[in-house]
Amino acid sequence: MKATLLHAPGDIRVEDVPDPSIVTPNDALVRVTAACVCGSDLWPYRGINKVSGPRRIGHEFVGIVEEVGSDVSTVRPGDFVIAPFLYSDGTCAHCQAGVHTSCVNGGGYGHPDVDGALVDAGQGEHVRLPYADGTLVSTPEVPDESQVPALLTLSDVMGTGWHAALSAGVEEGHTVVVVGDGAVGLCGVLAASRMGAERVIAMSRHEPRQAIARQFGATDVVEVRGDDAVAAVKELTDGIGADAVLECVGTGESMATAFGCARPGATVGFVGVPHDVDLPMGTMFGENVGLRGGVAPVRAYLPMLRDLVLAGEIDPGVVFDLELPLAEAAEAYAAMDERRAIKSLLRP
Amino acid sequence: MKATLLHAPGDIRVEDVPDPSIVTPNDALVRVTAACVCGSDLWPYRGINKVSGPRRIGHEFVGIVEEVGSDVSTVRPGDFVIAPFLYSDGTCAHCQAGVHTSCVNGGGYGHPDVDGALVDAGQGEHVRLPYADGTLVSTPEVPDESQVPALLTLSDVMGTGWHAALSAGVEEGHTVVVVGDGAVGLCGVLAASRMGAERVIAMSRHEPRQAIARQFGATDVVEVRGDDAVAAVKELTDGIGADAVLECVGTGESMATAFGCARPGATVGFVGVPHDVDLPMGTMFGENVGLRGGVAPVRAYLPMLRDLVLAGEIDPGVVFDLELPLAEAAEAYAAMDERRAIKSLLRP
Known part of the structure; x- marks a missing residue:
């Protein structure tokens, strides 16, 4: 064969x-x-x-x-x-x-x-x-x-996006951020939306992916990266941050962005295979931001x-x-x- | 005054x-x-x-x-x-x-x-x-x-032990490991027991603390540390590991022990202020062991x-x-x- x-x-x-x-x-x-x-x-x-x-x-x-x-x-x-x-x-x-x-x-x-x-x-x-x-x-x-x-x-990818949302503890009415506009990130948008999130903020700089994200339920799209993306999410959430964050990339920068967007007490659901990721223990402990997920x-x-x-x-x-x-x-x-x-x- | x-x-x-x-x-x-x-x-x-x-x-x-x-x-x-x-x-x-x-x-x-x-x-x-x-x-x-x-x-301490148990996702019927026999760890035993854990494994080498742990609901006491403690928990759980782990110390060794005792899919609830802690990303991702908690x-x-x-x-x-x-x-x-x-x- x-x-x-x-x-x-x-x-x-x-x-x-x-x-x-x-x-x-x-x-x-x-x-x-x-x-x-x-x-x-x-x-x-x-x-x-x-x-x-x-x-x-x-x-x-x-x-x-x-x-x-x-x-x-x-x-x-x-x-x-x-x-x-x-x-x-x-x-x-x-x-x-x-x-x-x-x-x-x-x-x-x-x-x-x-x-x-x-x-x-x-x-x-x-x-x-x-x-x-x-x-x-x-x-x-x-x-x-x-x-x-x-x-x-x-x-x-759909099961992995679902796992990210489940691990992040997405609930009805939540504001959710999805970091990553690959197939998994897009499926994460769909999962969060399906779980009843009221607001799903997708991060994407690519028009075709933004279109799919919106089709999957994204209510907002953030086109910038890193600290600018965190600032944009803070502005969209009255300075509070997201109730749940899906990390669907696996780089140090994407993980930092994910933690930056999380409100105190939130959980980052991560499914991107981690490569050179340093976790922000200060934020995790001081702001009670959890990390759950993994290979779905x-x-x-x-x-x-x-x-x-x-x-x-x-x-x-x-x-x-x-x-x-x-x-x-x-x-x-x-x-x-x-x-x-x-x-x-x-x-x- | x-x-x-x-x-x-x-x-x-x-x-x-x-x-x-x-x-x-x-x-x-x-x-x-x-x-x-x-x-x-x-x-x-x-x-x-x-x-x-x-x-x-x-x-x-x-x-x-x-x-x-x-x-x-x-x-x-x-x-x-x-x-x-x-x-x-x-x-x-x-x-x-x-x-x-x-x-x-x-x-x-x-x-x-x-x-x-x-x-x-x-x-x-x-x-x-x-x-x-x-x-x-x-x-x-x-x-x-x-x-x-x-x-x-x-x-x-009691609220902090409660937070550890809640963050670790302790549920009725669970097998729970508590790392740390200080006042917080002991209160974590009490919290886990109160939440319906069927088995609570306390780690302590000190007889008076073991006695309080048992009074608080510990069903088992592990007297060894580090890798030996992990091996003891694995033996007590048919090689599976604990459904939830409470980390109530905050050192690198205690965190490693906590992750070592967690079964795949479990969460480590941590409340010990972290000092020189390296998180095991491989285990967290590969075995889906989460980390939640922080200042209670x-x-x-x-x-x-x-x-x-x-x-x-x-x-x-x-x-x-x-x-x-x-x-x-x-x-x-x-x-x-x-x-x-x-x-x-x-x-x-």
Whole structure:
């Protein structure tokens, strides 16, 4: 089959790799019908995370189940399934508590599982993955093509935006600030709005992203950065600050902005993978501004978000502004890297 | 009147200072009937926080209102009142949100208020404080002497322990770890227990403190520190970790222990003033362990905790294991500094 490999920073290729097959009784084999490129895929693509030799890449995909192992009971061949960006057994204490990302048997795509067999990455034609029952979420029937992009966002960005909002403690009537206008930040706007925030202040300097933010429920847009952004939020909130802040970038500057916008007693919900972040202990302690979040257990939110998508209540799929055949994965990466695209969808 | 002054590290004296009087219409003048020494008073006493010349000290006290300014309506002469460790106007957005510690007009005892008039510190015979309506909490009648120590803890340590538990998200049925066996940590045990924790694991190597912890609801005591303490908690929790962790010390080691004991998805509620703390971003992000808390807005909890004390439902007053006349304040400090006393009560 064809799959995407990252050979070196900036060097993405689609090549022939071995066809996967069922290895363990809890496996599923999925034919990928749509996959996408994640902001976190750009870290190794940009060489910020080390790349040592060709590696499979991609962790967001949906598709049709082709075959399952003998122990699998919740999905069957022909089902349309959404795969969260990590697989998980669904039965350990952490999965049971809704923190599937800490599953004792879980792991990431593109790496060997505990038995040493490769779990295929998502940007390819097929994926063999373990713990199918604990990982995959199916739809009652194969969805209409128009709903596929929205369902694909539940693999990662929509669930991650939801996690940011939940971690930040967004409640009905709140004023919420969202730092970051990538796909996750935009989905954070949608999540906060869906949770009943009265005011959602999006930070974005890019007109197309501002338009999506407004479509997702943003009531205000702040176009400046850093201290100026904090000042703008303070002015919008009568000097008080936001009730909840979503940090969806992961840099030192974005985290500082997030804390700067938070009112005393608020919580920053963070989902941007932190790179060179210093936390402001003085503000955290003195002003009681908390920090919660992390790698999002999207599996926990998937059934609920799937139902919202299928009912037409949310359409996070609009974050995809570029769609390409799998063979053009290199362009899908380049477009996101150069911020020509918010998020690229790939069709195997 | 007599009041305590810190002249230099280790040098506590009780001396004559000017009698205070009403300055602004929102003032109250309180005759202090009981005060105490706080763990945070030990930071300057030990020279870890700078001391530049003699300064008033003490921020926990109860007493009888002697006089009020013309605008004061919620307390009157003769009332028994409890003073939270910071004063606050009670009307600004932060006070209204229950974060009185961030009050725009608030401040600390022993320093001048916004008008430049000294707000007396708590370890003295009288205190003039501003914003009496937003600060002081009275009892329906002058309480029995036996209840005074418990009411005095509501000035700080009991409210702070409560804040730690609330910030950590303690819920019915939880397994909770409390790091720190000072008065705040012990009150944290009591708070967690009162909130319905099924299991409360106290960390203490001191038999008298262990006894109070058990009296306050601790079901387990861990006597080791650091990595050994984390291992002990993991063993007690089948390798899972605690649902909520209270960090009541503020050192780098205690914070590391707190994070080490937290299960994925848990929150560390921190109230120990941080000194040289590095936060484990990898654990926070990768395991979704949050951090919330800070300087406790005890004013927000005071009416509720007062009612629990007056109803005899909690008795945090047992944290006082030394009682001395105000004149012997130096010994009150020395005993706490040398860990001969958990907490010292002073009688002016």
